[in-house]
Structure formats: C-alpha cells, structure tokens
Amino acid sequence: MKKIYLYSLIFPVVLLASCNNFLDEVPDNRTEIKDVETLAKLVTSSYPKSTYASLFNPRIDNVSDKGNGYSTYTHNTNSFYWRDVTETSQDSPTYLWNACYEAIANSNHAIQAAEKINDDEKIPFVAEAKITRAFSHFILTATFSQLYEPGTANSSPGIPYVREVEDVVFKKYDRRTVQATWDDIEKDLLEGIKDLGIDSKYSVPSYHFTQAATNAFATRFYLYKGEYDEVIKYASKVIPVPGVLVDVSETSVPVYNVSESDGANLWARNNFQP
Amino acid sequence: MANEHFFDDNTWLNQLAVRGSYGLMASMPSTASSSVIFYNMTTNRPYTDEMESAIYLSALENSDLTWEKAYVTNIGVDLVLFNRRLDFSFDYWWRSSFDLIDRIRTSGIGGQGTKSANYADMKNEGFDIAVSGTPVRIKDFSWRSTFTMGYSKSKITKAEYKPNIYNLTRSNGGNIEGYPVNSLFSIVFDHLDPNTGIPYFIDHEGNVSDYVYFQSTTTKYLKYERQVDPKYTGGWSNTFRYKNLSLNVFLTFQGDNKIRLNPVFKESYSDLDAFSSTFLDRWVDRGDEQYTTVPSIVDAMNQSAISGRYPYNSYNLSTERVASGGFLRVKTISLSYSLPSDLLRKSGFLSNVTFTAAGSNLWLLIADKKLNGQDPEFYNTGGVAQPLARQITFAVNIGF
Numbered sequence: 001m002k003k004i005y006l007y008s009l010i011f012p013v014v015l016l017a018s019c020n021n022f023l024d025e026v027p028d029n030r031t032e033i034k035d036v037e038t039l040a041k042l043v044t045s046s047y048p049k050s051t052y053a054s055l056f057n058p059r060i061d062n063v064s065d066k067g068n069g070y071s072t073y074t075h076n077t078n079s080f081y082w083r084d085v086t087e088t089s090q091d092s093p094t095y096l097w098n099a100c101y102e103a104i105a106n107s108n109h110a111i112q113a114a115e116k117i118n119d120d121e122k123i124p125f126v127a128e129a130k131i132t133r134a135f136s137h138f139i140l141t142a143t144f145s146q147l148y149e150p151g152t153a154n155s156s157p158g159i160p161y162v163r164e165v166e167d168v169v170f171k172k173y174d175r176r177t178v179q180a181t182w183d184d185i186e187k188d189l190l191e192g193i194k195d196l197g198i199d200s201k202y203s204v205p206s207y208h209f210t211q212a213a214t215n216a217f218a219t220r221f222y223l224y225k226g227e228y229d230e231v232i233k234y235a236s237k238v239i240p241v242p243g244v245l246v247d248v249s250e251t252s253v254p255v256y257n258v259s260e261s262d263g264a265n266l267w268a269r270n271n272f273q274p
Numbered sequence: 275m276a277n278e279h280f281f282d283d284n285t286w287l288n289q290l291a292v293r294g295s296y297g298l299m300a301s302m303p304s305t306a307s308s309s310v311i312f313y314n315m316t317t318n319r320p321y322t323d324e325m326e327s328a329i330y331l332s333a334l335e336n337s338d339l340t341w342e343k344a345y346v347t348n349i350g351v352d353l354v355l356f357n358r359r360l361d362f363s364f365d366y367w368w369r370s371s372f373d374l375i376d377r378i379r380t381s382g383i384g385g386q387g388t389k390s391a392n393y394a395d396m397k398n399e400g401f402d403i404a405v406s407g408t409p410v411r412i413k414d415f416s417w418r419s420t421f422t423m424g425y426s427k428s429k430i431t432k433a434e435y436k437p438n439i440y441n442l443t444r445s446n447g448g449n450i451e452g453y454p455v456n457s458l459f460s461i462v463f464d465h466l467d468p469n470t471g472i473p474y475f476i477d478h479e480g481n482v483s484d485y486v487y488f489q490s491t492t493t494k495y496l497k498y499e500r501q502v503d504p505k506y507t508g509g510w511s512n513t514f515r516y517k518n519l520s521l522n523v524f525l526t527f528q529g530d531n532k533i534r535l536n537p538v539f540k541e542s543y544s545d546l547d548a549f550s551s552t553f554l555d556r557w558v559d560r561g562d563e564q565y566t567t568v569p570s571i572v573d574a575m576n577q578s579a580i581s582g583r584y585p586y587n588s589y590n591l592s593t594e595r596v597a598s599g600g601f602l603r604v605k606t607i608s609l610s611y612s613l614p615s616d617l618l619r620k621s622g623f624l625s626n627v628t629f630t631a632a633g634s635n636l637w638l639l640i641a642d643k644k645l646n647g648q649d650p651e652f653y654n655t656g657g658v659a660q661p662l663a664r665q666i667t668f669a670v671n672i673g674f
Contacts, residue, residue: 041314
C-alpha cells in the first residue's frame with residue numbers, strides 16, 4: 001500500500017519534469033524577434049507614421065482661402081484660429097502623439113529583443129533603433145512642450161521619455177522637464193551615431209537613418225539647441241564639400257543642380273569653404 | 275414537490291418542481307490577447323523597388339488582462355397539469371457581469387492609443403416561458419400546441435470607451451454606458467431645404483446643418499431609438515391531426531427593437547441602385563417639404579454644392595430611416611398525409627408512405643409598414659445577403 005503513495009508521488013514529478021521544454025515552445029507560428037533579420041525588420045517600423053506639417057501649416061501664414069463649402073475637416077479651422085483640435089483622426093495632434101509613441105514602442109521592443117540576440121551584426125540596428133527613438137521624442141517635444149532655450153534652466157514640463165516596454169494597461173509616466181527630455185534625446189542620438197555603421201546594411205537605405213540622414217538630424221537637433229559648433233560639425237558630415245546649391249523653389253520641375261557660374265553658387269563657394 | 279404528502283389529495287397536479295441556482299461564472303474571451311503581438315507587413319511606399327518587408331508591433335503585452343466574470347442567478351418552475359395535458363415551465367434569470375473586457379483609450383505613451391482592459395460592467399435579466407399542451411384530444415382528432423417565449427434586457431453599467439456618431443448610428447448599433455448592448459441611435463432629422471430638397475439635421479454641435487461629422491464623439495444630440503436585438507422572441511407551433519392527415523402551423527414573433535432601414539439614399543445613383551420605391555415620395559418641387567420628408571434626387575449643381583458634406587449619408591442614419599423590428603411571421607405550414615397502415619400491410623413490402631407539402635417563410639403577418647418590403651430579421655447584413663427565401667416543397671417519403 002505504501003508503494004502506491006510512493007509511485008503516485010514519483011509519477012507526476014517525472015511527468016512534469018519532461019514538460020518544461022515542451023511548454024517553452026510557442027504553440028503557433030507567431031512572429032518573434034529572435035535574430036538579426038527580424039530585428040532589422042522591426043526597426044524598419046520604428047519611424048513615426050504621421051506628419052506634423054498639416055498640423056502646423058494652418059497655424060502659420062501657409063494658408064489660403066479655399067472657398068466656401070469644403071469645411072469637412074474642422075482641424076484646419078481649429079488650427080487656424082489656434083483653438084484646441086478635438087478630432088483624433090489623421091493630421092490631428094492626437095494622431096501625431098500616438099504615431100510617435102507607437103514608433104517609440106517599436107524601437108523599445110527592438111532594443112529589448114536585441115539583448116537576447118548573440119550576434120554582433122545586431123549593433124548597427126540597435127543604433128538605428130536608438131536614433132529613431134531619439135527622433136520620435138524630438139518631434140514630440142518640439143510639438144508638445146516649450147522649445148529649448150539655450151542658457152536657461154528649461155524647467156517647464158517636457159514629454160515622457162520612454163525607454164521600457166509597457167506591459168500593463170495603465171502605466172504612470174513622468175514628463176519631467178524640457179532639459180531632461182533634451183538630455184535623453186542627445187544621449188540616444190550620440191550612442192546611435194557611434195555604432196550606426198555603413199548604409200549598405202539597409203535593403204532600401206533612403207527610407208532609413210543613413211549616415212547622412214543621421215548627421216542631418218543631429219544638425220537639426222543642435223540647431224534647435226543653439227550649439228552651433230556641433231551644427232557645423234554634423235552639417236559638414238552631411239555635405240562634405242559645401243558650395244553646391246540645389247534649386248528646390250520650383251516644385252513643378254525636377255530638382256536640379258544650380259549652374260556653377262550662378263551668382264549664389266559663387267558666393268557660397270567663396271564664403272562657406274572651410 | 276409533487277411527491278410531498280400535502281399534494282396527495284389533488285388530482286390535477288401531476289408534477290411540480292422548483293429550481294434555483296446561483297453561481298459565479300468566468301469566461302475567457304477570444305478577442306483579447308495578453309502577449310505582445312508582432313505582424314509581418316510590406317511597407318507602404320510609392321514604388322515597388324522601394325518596398326521592403328517589415329515587422330510591426332500590433333499590440334503591446336497586456337499582463338493585466340484576466341477572466342470576464344458574472345454572477346448568475348436563476349429561478350425556475352416546472353409544472354405538469356391536468357392528466358399530463360399541460361406542460362408549463364418558467365425561468366427567470368439575472369446576470370451581473372463584471373470585469374468585462376472592453377477597449378479603453380490610454381495616454382498613448384506606451385505605444386497603443388486604445389487597449390483592452392477588464393473594466394466594463396453589464397447587467398442582464400430576462401425570462402423564458404415554455405407552455406405545451408394538448409387542448410383537444412378526441413377519437414380521430416387532436417390539437418397539440420407549443421408556445422415558447424424569451425425576454426431579455428441588458429444595460430451597460432460601466433464602459434469608458436467613447437463611441438463616435440457613426441459607431442452608434444450604423445445598423446448594428448453601438449455600445450455606450452447607460453444603454454442596452456447594441457443600442458441604435460439616430461441623427462435627428464430636422465427639415466428639407468425648401469429650395470433644394472436637401473435634408474438638414476441637428477448636427478454634432480447641436481445646430482441645424484446639412485453636415486454631421488460622423489467621427490465626432492459628441493453623441494448627446496443623437497436620439498436613442500432602441501436596442502437592435504429584440505427584447506421578446508418566441509414561437510407558437512400548432513399541430514392538428516385528423517386520422518392520417520396532419521397539419522402543422524408554426525408562427526414566430528419578436529418585438530421591442532428598432533432596425534435601421536437599408537441605406538438607399540445617395541448623392542448620385544446608377545442603373546443598379548435607383549430602384550427603391552421610397553423615391554416615389556421624394557421632394558420634387560418647392561412646397562413639397564410640407565408633405566414629405568424624403569429628400570430630393572440632387573442635380574449636378576447642388577451635388578457640387580454639398581460635396582464633402584454628405585447629407586444623404588446622414589439621412590440614411592437619421593430618425594427618418596428606422597423602423598420597428600417587431601413582427602409576426604408564418605414561418606412554416608406543412609400538411610402531410612400517411613397512407614393507412616392496413617393498406618400498407620396488404621402491399622406486403624411497404625412499411626410507411628407519407629406525402630408532405632410544406633412552405634416556409636410564407637407571410638409576414640404583422641410588421642412595420644416603413645420596412646417597405648425589407649425583411650425585419652435581416653437588418654444588418656449590409657446589402658449582400660439574401661433575405662429569407664420563400665420556399666415550397668413537396669415530398670414523398672416511402673419506407674420499406
């Protein structure tokens with residue numbers, strides 16, 4: 001009789017011990033981020049899928065009278081009068097906010113997943129994810145908080161800088177200050193630029209943060225921040241040989257290089273050469 | 275209870291049973307996932323040589339999700355009376371659901387603007403009645419009748435998600451706190467323009483306008499019609515048997531709901547969609563607005579004037595385009611005749627021969643006249659589904 005108790009104790013232990021590997025397998029063909037290829041694909045989605053241009057154009061002088069009878073979208077009217085936009089659809093502030101934080105969540109999932117990938121080829125994609133994270137936060141803080149004022153404390157509220165993956169329904173976030181937000185953006189940007197690597201790692205480089213695009217973003221960041229030595233440093237990396245002007249004023253014709261003998265070109269060559 | 279000795283004396287009660295239950299039920303809905311979800315996609319880009327495959331985050335991990343729960347109370351009575359001529363059963367039930375999963379708007383900072391969470395509450399109650407009996411049973415004739423009816427009502431007691439105007443006015447109805455599940459709302463129709471016959475409404479800001487912004491979550495200017503699902507449903511089946519002839523008549527009914535009429539109004543029509551007889555009552559000339567609420571068919575000039583304002587879409591979702599969903603329908607009638615058994619026995623090899631004529635979905639006895647031929651049981655199918663077809667079948671059943 002005692003043996004029965006013994007066996008009934010041993011049996012589930014043996015049975016369950018062998019379950020562990022089996023239960024660790026996922027039951028379906030779900031997409032998981034477990035190698036450099038999937039990591040690179042996830043980082044491809046970490047760019048915000050929204051634009052701020054349609055948000056700001058009605059607030060500045062870039063508006064024109066389109067006539068009566070087309071007032072379908074009240075965000076144009078509301079933006080023009082600097083009223084709060086209540087819509088949440090595309091081209092609204094809410095949409096931009098959600099799209100940027102969605103992009104940030106993609107970056108964060110990529111960075112988190114990369115910790116478990118043992119392959120040095122991941123390094124440039126982690127760098128790309130950090131740059132996209134910095135870029136999305138930069139768009140958010142430039143839109144939703146006070147701009148950075150060099151030489152002041154910048155103590156007005158910034159925007160929450162998200163570095164971790166959210167896994168509960170409601171998580172508390174802290175806006176902190178503009179200064180803290182910009183420090184975090186700078187940190188991610190510099191870490192990213194360091195490891196970015198060559199452009200040919202991307203299958204379609206023009207839709208990613210290439211060396212030139214990243215340096216252009218850094219130029220813009222420091223221009224907003226008022227650190228002009230840094231602006232020149234990064235701008236020189238985007239256009240190593242200055243003095244070539246491109247005419248973009250006439251949008252109906254293809255963009256072309258301005259003639260070498262053009263007055264503006266000559267002036268640029270004489271004044272911008274290092 | 276019928277076995278208790280204080281029922282010993284009476285002769286009309288054959289059986290009496292009382293049932294009751296109370297319990298906590300939990301269910302796991304299939305619509306929400308607690309793990310992180312990634313999907314594969316091809317990027318949206320202008321040229322094919324610029325496209326690349328990507329993986330995007332479709333839903334964040336949601337470790338707070340748990341079971342949906344409900345306290346269910348049920349009381350029922352079963353009665354068998356009059357020498358087992360009458361069966362009666364009645365159930366009343368209450369259900370108080372909580373921790374229901376619904377979508378909720380978040381701050382968006384985690385990367386998902388709306389999420390699923392266990393926070394919605396709902397109350398339901400209702401009853402079911404089933405009566406069946408044999409009122410007449412004489413030598414060659416019998417009449418057996420069965421009546422069933424169900425009643426249920428619901429109320430969403432807590433739901434934070436704010437539906438927009440379109441969510442609440444479309445034919446399936448929408449869910450909003452304080453109202454039943456699948457409640458149908460309407461944009462309030464105001465008048466027809468005396469010069470053009472274009473409809474005007476109370477818009478999302480409470481003004482009279484030909485333009486209603488469907489995405490607006492200001493829904494207080496809408497009119498609550500009723501829930502889309504009927505509160506009462508039931509059927510009544512009667513079988514008359516005279517010698518070898520048997521006739522079955524089955525009626526079904528439902529009531530206390532509103533349904534949205536088909537969206538027949540547009541700014542322009544083609545050969546395929548200009549046939550609704552509703553157009554016969556339309557606004558044609560000045561003054562007609564005093565007699566009709568059916569808007570005009572717009573000419574090209576007015577069509578361009580209302581471009582982007584969609585008054586005809588609003589009209590399809592307005593108070594003018596709802597009908598009562600209640601009806602009484604003759605669902606089936608079947609008549610069958612079996613050959614007498616002594617005749618079959620003579621043949622030596624046939625065990626039964628039955629001739630049957632049956633018709634289904636024969637008549638809609640009572641229904642709202644506004645339906646104009648539309649089937650009240652098929653209100654939310656969108657225009658691709660066929661209504662219930664009227665069928666008549668003849669059958670011969672031979673058994674050897």
